Amino acid sequence: MAELQKVKAVRDNDGHWYVIPQSKINLFQKLLARNDEQAEEWFINEFSEYMTGGDLNSIQLWAEI
Numbered sequence: 001m002a003e004l005q006k007v008k009a010v011r012d013n014d015g016h017w018y019v020i021p022q023s024k025i026n027l028f029q030k031l032l033a034r035n036d037e038q039a040e041e042w043f044i045n046e047f048s049e050y051m052t053g054g055d056l057n058s059i060q061l062w063a064e065i
Contacts, residue, residue: 004062005021005022006021006022006023007019007020007021007022008020008021008022008025009056009061010025010028012032012043013032016051016052017051017052017054017055017056017058018047018050018051018052019050019052019056019059019061020047020050024046024047027046028043028047031043031046031047
């Protein structure tokens with residue numbers, strides 16, 4: 001079974017939702033701030049697996065309340 005980790009729900013400049021590990025927030029923001037092909041390619045390679053594919057509620061979320 002996969003280990004639970006802290007995540008953050010964030011959106012890119014086009015409004016797509018991602019649920020990414022907390023440890024990658026700075027990289028996510030840094031790559032979005034850059035406006036060049038290399039950054040875009042790196043962003044896609046690094047974060048496409050975390051994209052929700054639509055609405056944030058399209059995936060199962062868990063919370064400690």
